Amino acid sequence: xxxxxxxxxxxxxxxxxxxxxxxxxxxxxxxxxxxxxxxxxxxxxxxxxxxxxxxxxxxxxxxxxxxxxxxxxxxxxxxxxxxxxxxxxxxxxxxxxxxxxxxxxxxxxxxxxxxxxxxxxxxxxxxxxxxxxxxxxxxxxxxxxxxxxxx
Amino acid sequence: xxxxxxxxxxxxxxxxxxxxxxxxxxxxxxxxxxxxxxxxxxxxxxxxxxxxxxxxxxxxxxxxxxxxxxxxxxxxxxxxxxxxxxxxxxxxxxxxxxxxxxxxxxxxxxxxxxxxxxxxxxxxxxxxxxxxxxxxxxxxxxxxxxxxxxx
DNA sequence: ACCGTTGTTTGGAATCACTCCAATGAAGTT
DNA sequence: AACTTCATTGGAGTGATTCCAAACAACGGT
Numbered sequence: 001x002x003x004x005x006x007x008x009x010x011x012x013x014x015x016x017x018x019x020x021x022x023x024x025x026x027x028x029x030x031x032x033x034x035x036x037x038x039x040x041x042x043x044x045x046x047x048x049x050x051x052x053x054x055x056x057x058x059x060x061x062x063x064x065x066x067x068x069x070x071x072x073x074x075x076x077x078x079x080x081x082x083x084x085x086x087x088x089x090x091x092x093x094x095x096x097x098x099x100x101x102x103x104x105x106x107x108x109x110x111x112x113x114x115x116x117x118x119x120x121x122x123x124x125x126x127x128x129x130x131x132x133x134x135x136x137x138x139x140x141x142x143x144x145x146x147x148x149x150x151x
Numbered sequence: 152x153x154x155x156x157x158x159x160x161x162x163x164x165x166x167x168x169x170x171x172x173x174x175x176x177x178x179x180x181x182x183x184x185x186x187x188x189x190x191x192x193x194x195x196x197x198x199x200x201x202x203x204x205x206x207x208x209x210x211x212x213x214x215x216x217x218x219x220x221x222x223x224x225x226x227x228x229x230x231x232x233x234x235x236x237x238x239x240x241x242x243x244x245x246x247x248x249x250x251x252x253x254x255x256x257x258x259x260x261x262x263x264x265x266x267x268x269x270x271x272x273x274x275x276x277x278x279x280x281x282x283x284x285x286x287x288x289x290x291x292x293x294x295x296x297x298x299x300x301x302x
Numbered sequence: 303a304c305c306g307t308t309g310t311t312t313g314g315a316a317t318c319a320c321t322c323c324a325a326t327g328a329a330g331t332t
Numbered sequence: 333a334a335c336t337t338c339a340t341t342g343g344a345g346t347g348a349t350t351c352c353a354a355a356c357a358a359c360g361g362t
Contacts (some may be wrong), residue, residue: 316350319349
C-alpha cells in the first residue's frame with residue numbers, strides 16, 4: 001500500500017464521516033466500513049456487504065450490517081434495489097435518477113442513465129390519480145460474458 | 152347464480168382448459184381454479200390466490216398453489232411481478248407490454264400502458280452489450296384513496 | 303372402458319432473507 | 333470524566349418460498 005493510496009483512503013473516510021454526521025448519524029467503524037464496501041462493490045447483496053466490511057474492520061455482525069444498511073438507506077446515502085428473484089442489492093449512486101440492466105443468468109447489474117431524458121420519467125399516461133415519486137426501471141437480459149460462454 | 156353466469160363460467164373454464172392443453176400442461180382442478188382466481192383478482196399474492204382458489208374448489212395446498220403458479224408463469228399464461236418489499240403478485244394480462252403503479256401505503260397495484268409508445272422500451276442508451284428481452288417499470292406513489300384518508 | 307405411464311399434488315421439513323428484542327457497548331455532549 | 337443517547341450484538345422468530353418423497357390423477361394406448 002503506497003502512501004498515496006493511504007491518503008486517498010483517509011480522505012474518503014473523512015468525507016464519509018462528515019456525510020454521516022450531516023445526516024444526523026453517529027460515526028462508527030461499522031458504518032464507515034459498510035459505506036466503503038458498498039461504494040467499492042458493484043450492487044452488492046447484504047451478505048456480500050457483510051463479508052466486504054469484515055475485510056475492512058475484522059468483524060461485524062450480520063444484524064449490524066442490516067441495521068447499518070437500513071440507516072444509510074433511510075438518510076439517502078445508499079440506495080436499495082430489489083430485483084425480482086434476488087436478495088436486495090445496495091449502491092452509493094443516489095443523486096441521479098438512473099436505472100439498471102440485470103443479467104438473467106449471472107445476476108450482474110450495471111447502471112444505465114435514465115432513458116426518458118431529463119424529466120425523470122414520472123409522468124405515466126393514465127396515472128389514475130396517483131401521486132408518483134419514483135419510476136423504477138429494470139431491464140432484463142443477458143450480459144456479454146454469459147452470452148459468450150453458455151450458448 | 153343465474154343460468155347465464157353459469158354459462159359464462161363454463162365457457163371461461165373451457166377456454167382455460169384449452170389454453171392449458173395448448174401449453175402442454177394437464178388440465179386439473181387446481182390449475183383451473185388458480186387461473187380463474189388470478190384473473191378475477193387484482194394482482195394477488197400467492198397467499199390470496201390460495202384463499203381464492205379454495206373458495207372455488209374446496210381445498211388446495213399452499214405448495215400446490217406455488218407449483219401451479221410457477222407452471223403457469225413458465226408457459227406464459229400468468230405473469231409474476233415482484234414489487235420491492237412485497238411478496239410476489241400474479242396477473243393474467245400477459246400479451247402486451249404494460250407496467251404498474253404501486254401505492255406505497257396500501258400496496259394496491261394498477262396497470263399502466265407502456266410509456267414509451269410502440270417500441271416497447273427495450274432500447275436503453277448504453278446497454279453495454281447486453282441483449283435485453285424485457286423492460287420492467289414500476290411507478291411508486293400514493294393512490295387517491297390513501298391520499299384522501301391519511302394526510 | 304380399463305390400465306399404465308407420466309406428470310401433479312400433497313404434507314412435512316428445510317432454507318433464505320430479513321426482522322424483533324433485550325442487553326451490552328460506544329459516540330458525542332456538558 | 334460522567335452521562336445520555338444511539339449503535340451493535342446475539343439469539344430467537346417470522347414470512348415467503350423451495351425441496352423432497354410418497355400418494356394421486358390425467359390422458360394416451362390397448
